[in-house]
Structures are given as C-alpha cells and as structure tokens.
Amino acid sequence: MVDQVKPCNPRRREYYCDVINPREFRNTSPTIRTSSRSQMYACSHHRSVGLNSWVKALVVGVVSCAVGCGGDGSTSGTADTDRYAWTQLTPSGVSARVVTTDAACPDAMVDGAVMAMDPRASTSPSGFDVRVCELAVPEGAQTLVVGEQSLRLPPSDTPTKVVIVGDTGCRIKQTDTTVIAQACNDNSDQGWPFSRVASAIAAENPELIFHMGDYHYREAPCPDGNEGCEGSPYGPNWASWHADWFEPGEQLLPVAPWVFTRGNHEDCGRAWLGWFLFMDASPLPTDPWNQDNCQQFTPPYRVAVGDLSVAVMDSSSIPKSANPPTPDPDAVAEYAAQLTAIAALLADDSNAWLTTHRPFWSPRANLPGDGDPLVAIETTLIAAIEATGGLPPQVPLAIAGHVHQFQKMTFDDGRPMQLAIGGGGTQLAPPVTSDAIATYPEVFGTLGLDPMNFDMFDEFGFVVATRVGDAWTASLRDLDGGEITSFPLPAAP
Numbered sequence: 092m093v094d095q096v097k098p099c100n101p102r103r104r105e106y107y108c109d110v111i112n113p114r115e116f117r118n119t120s121p122t123i124r125t126s127s128r129s130q131m132y133a134c135s136h137h138r139s140v141g142l143n144s145w146v147k148a149l150v151v152g153v154v155s156c157a158v159g160c161g162g163d164g165s166t167s168g169t170a171d172t173d174r175y176a177w178t179q180l181t182p183s184g185v186s187a188r189v190v191t192t193d194a195a196c197p198d199a200m201v202d203g204a205v206m207a208m209d210p211r212a213s214t215s216p217s218g219f220d221v222r223v224c225e226l227a228v229p230e231g232a233q234t235l236v237v238g239e240q241s242l243r244l245p246p247s248d249t250p251t252k253v254v255i256v257g258d259t260g261c262r263i264k265q266t267d268t269t270v271i272a273q274a275c276n277d278n279s280d281q282g283w284p285f286s287r288v289a290s291a292i293a294a295e296n297p298e299l300i301f302h303m304g305d306y307h308y309r310e311a312p313c314p315d316g317n318e319g320c321e322g323s324p325y326g327p328n329w330a331s332w333h334a335d336w337f338e339p340g341e342q343l344l345p346v347a348p349w350v351f352t353r354g355n356h357e358d359c360g361r362a363w364l365g366w367f368l369f370m371d372a373s374p375l376p377t378d379p380w381n382q383d384n385c386q387q388f389t390p391p392y393r394v395a396v397g398d399l400s401v402a403v404m405d406s407s408s409i410p411k412s413a414n415p416p417t418p419d420p421d422a423v424a425e426y427a428a429q430l431t432a433i434a435a436l437l438a439d440d441s442n443a444w445l446t447t448h449r450p451f452w453s454p455r456a457n458l459p460g461d462g463d464p465l466v467a468i469e470t471t472l473i474a475a476i477e478a479t480g481g482l483p484p485q486v487p488l489a490i491a492g493h494v495h496q497f498q499k500m501t502f503d504d505g506r507p508m509q510l511a512i513g514g515g516g517t518q519l520a521p522p523v524t525s526d527a528i529a530t531y532p533e534v535f536g537t538l539g540l541d542p543m544n545f546d547m548f549d550e551f552g553f554v555v556a557t558r559v560g561d562a563w564t565a566s567l568r569d570l571d572g573g574e575i576t577s578f579p580l581p582a583a584p
C-alpha cells in the first residue's frame with residue numbers, strides 16, 4: 092500500500108504525495124499518479140499509514156511534488172524536476188531531445204565521446220517552465236547516453252518490430268453546450284489507460300515507434316466535484332503536456348526512436364506551442380512563439396531505416412465544416428501539393444508507408460446531436476488524392492490515427508490498405524455499427540469502400556508490426572498488450 096510522505100501543495104488542496112512501488116504505480120488508481128527520475132508517487136486527499144520496507148528504503152530527504160499534485164488546473168506551472176529524453180527521426184537524421192528544468196542543457200555521450208546538446212529555442216513559450224535541448228546525432232552512431240539514460244538509436248538494418256499508437260491524451264473539453272471529462276485519474280478501460288498502453292508498448296521492446304498524433308487533450312478545467320479528473324491541469328502549457336504525455340510516457344520515451352505525426356489537437360488553434368517546442372521534426376523559425384509564425388502546414392518528409400521507407404504528412408489542419416464534412420477548397424489545394432511532394436520524396440523507393448494523422452477513407456460514427464450519425468470524415472483529403480490522380484503506387488499501406496478506435500480498410504482498386512490506429516488512451520469513439528452502415532449506404536459510397544472490406548475494433552490499444560524476411564504482419568493489441576487480431580500487411584506490387 093502507499094504511504095503518506097508529505098502534504099503536497101497544501102496551499103491549494105489537501106493532497107498528499109506518497110512514494111510507491113513501481114508495480115503499485117501502475118496498478119493503483121489514486122487521485123493523481125506522478126513520478127520523478129527515480130521515484131514514483133501517488134497523490135490523494137487522504138493520508139495512508141504503514142510504511143512498508145520497500146518504501147522506507149526510498150524515502151530519503153525531502154520529496155518534491157510534481158505536476159498535478161496542486162490540482163487546481165493552473166495555466167502554467169513548474170511541474171517537475173525530471174529530465175525526459177528520447178530520440179526521433181527527422182528528415183535530416185536522428186535528433187536526440189531532452190526536456191529539463193535544469194538551467195543548462197546536458198551533455199550527451201555518443202559512442203563514448205562527449206557532445207554538447209543545444210537549446211532548441213532561446214526561450215520557451217509562456218507557460219512552459221522547461222528547457223528543451225537537442226542534438227543532431229552523427230550518422231552511424233551506435234550508442235547514445237544522456238545523463239544516466241541510454242537512448243535507443245535506429246537499427247543499422249531494416250527493423251523487425253515497429254509499434255504504432257495514436258491519440259493518447261486525456262480528453263477534458265468544454266463547449267457552449269457540453270462538457271466532456273474523461274476520468275484521467277483512472278487507468279482502467281473505463282478511464283484513461285494510456286499509462287498501461289505505454290507500459291505494454293515498452294514491454295514489446297520495439298525498434299521504432301510511430302505516434303499518429305493527438306497528444307494534448309486537457310483543454311478545459313475538470314468540472315467541480317468530478318473525482319475522475321479532479322486535480323487535472325489544463326490549457327496549452329507544460330503542466331498539461333506533462334500530465335498528458337511526459338509523465339505517463341516517461342518510461343517509454345527512451346525505448347525506441349520515435350516518428351511523431353502532428354494531430355489536429357496540435358494545430359495552430361490548439362496545442363501548437365508544445366508541438367513545436369517538443370516534437371516537430373524541423374528547426375524552429377525565428378520568433379517561434381509568435382502566433383503569426385505558427386506553421387499551419389509543415390512540409391512532408393521522408394525517413395528510412397534500412398529498407399523501411401516512410402513518408403510523414405502533416406494533415407492536422409482542415410477547417411471544421413458542417414457535419415457531414417465537405418471539402419475545403421484551400422485545404423484540398425494544400426494537401427494535393429503535399430501529396431505531389433510525397434510522390435517526389437518516394438520516387439526512388441519501391442515500397443513505402445505513408446503516415447498521417449487523419450485517415451483518408453474512414454467512416455466515423457457521431458454521438459447523438461453531433462451531426463449525421465455516420466459520416467465520411469475526410470472528404471478534403473479524398474478530394475486532394477483525386478486531384479493528384481491517386482497515391483504513389485509504391486505505397487501499399489497508409490497509417491493514420493484520429494479515429495479513436497481501430498479501423499482497417501482494404502480496397503481492390505489499387506488504393507493502399509488504410510489503418511486508423513487511434514485507441515491509445517483518449518476516450519474511444521462510438522463504434523461504427525453494421526446497422527449504421529446499412530442505414531447510411533452513401534457514406535461507404537463516398538469512401539468507395541465495400542463494407543465487407545472494413546474491420547473495426549472499438550478498444551484501447553496499439554499495433555505491433557513485425558517483419559520476417561520481406562513480409563510484415565500487424566498484430567492489434569489491447570491496452571495490456573494482449574492480441575486482439577492479426578493480419579498480413581501488403582507490400583507494393
């Protein structure tokens with residue numbers, strides 16, 4: 092059991108933070124769970140008693156309180172004294188990144204040699220009391236250590252195991268008429284299980300991880316009296332990014348190099364500050380935190396590890412239209428240009444995957460009162476593909492997130508298999524039922540999709556893609572890594 096160590100932010104609320112065993116960290120559902128570099132805490136309103144020996148051994152000195160323990164949803168915050176580190180693939184190679192509250196950037200050890208990490212920006216945006224540092228890792232490097240943390244570099248050959256996950260943050264949203272508050276403090280499938288998904292992915296020990304976008308969901312305060320999300324921070328700031336991404340992902344971040352895709356939750360009207368500070372693959376522009384300088388569309392790029400070639404497309408920005416959606420002419424032109432650029436990027440590849448946040452040919456079931464019950468979501472992207480004459484023939488697989496469930500669509504007209512992998516932790520979407528498909532046949536007509544070629548699982552989880560020889564197989568996993576189904580991934584003809 093957990094044991095009370097000290098009151099945590101008593102000026103705000105009567106929370107107490109307790110050092111706990113790592114196993115308990117995942118298995119308990121206190122009001123707030125958080126961690127520092129070497130210790131894990133549970134925070135709740137109530138004191139508990141009876142230190143066990145394991146905990147006693149860890150309680151040394153003063154325990155500092157991490158983000159969330161104050162619990163009043165501040166708009167900024169000095170959240171943690173931790174260091175979060177990872178590697179990610181960019182168009183110019185491997186980038187090592189660190190988020191730290193230290194005044195200076197740490198050094199990295201690359202193949203045993205000290206290399207200085209540089210600040211990613213001269214200043215962080217308002218509300219982000221952290222420094223982000225980066226290092227362009229020399230090509231061919233074998234080992235990388237930052238502080239005491241080893242960071243995985245890409246394999247020298249084509250990976251044999253890749254994980255794909257998407258849509259991971261805890262949804263707290265308020266509109267003029269509704270409040271949606273996911274139970275961020277509950278890691279069961281009735282709440283917000285991203286921490287369990289992250290643990291299950293780490294246990295797979297993949298060589299590469301794709302995140303399909305939508306990291307930041309805590310946009311509004313937790314409603315008064317709602318214990319499910321009580322204490323959650325909110326807003327486009329470090330405290331919310333920490334709660335939604337860095338704290339639950341801390342153990343997963345160094346496990347494998349990442350390919351980050353930008354979601355619509357990171358567009359220029361929402362969590363763009365964090366996206367560009369932490370994850371965007373390119374150097375920051377001058378005066379990066381000026382709203383006028385937010386890039387609505389970042390250019391597509393290609394990464395490759397061995398023979399695995401991947402195009403990354405930013406589809407975060409499509410103006411919200413009526414429901415059912417209609418194509419936005421300006422966005423159609425922009426995305427058609429991006430698809431043309433992708434065809435050029437992949438010109439020398441015989442086989443490549445295309446990743447982007449929004450699925451091209453996906454049905455979405457809407458909640459009652461939210462437009463038509465079943466819609467073809469991305470008519471803008473469908474129009475852009477039609478404007479370019481189709482996706483490049485060397486793309487057998489298009490991977491997306493955005494729809495908060497798992498979808499698989501296959502076609503017999505030359506289009507690639509489309510996967511939507513959006514069950515990473517964010518509140519699941521309503522299932523696309525056979526009744527709805529039969530009631531609204533025009534939706535699948537718009538998608539050009541035979542309902543017999545559509546599979547859907549409305550469960551939390553992720554996908555593990557494994558390679559044997561040249562053949563890839565996908566395994567859909569639940570939130571603890573158990574297999575739900577598996578299927579072969581196509582190769583280019």
Ligand SMILES: [Fe+2]
Pocket residue numbers: 258304305354493494495513517
């Ligand atoms: Fe999402």
Ligand SMILES: [Fe+2]
Pocket residue numbers: 304305354355356448492493494
């Ligand atoms: Fe999305």
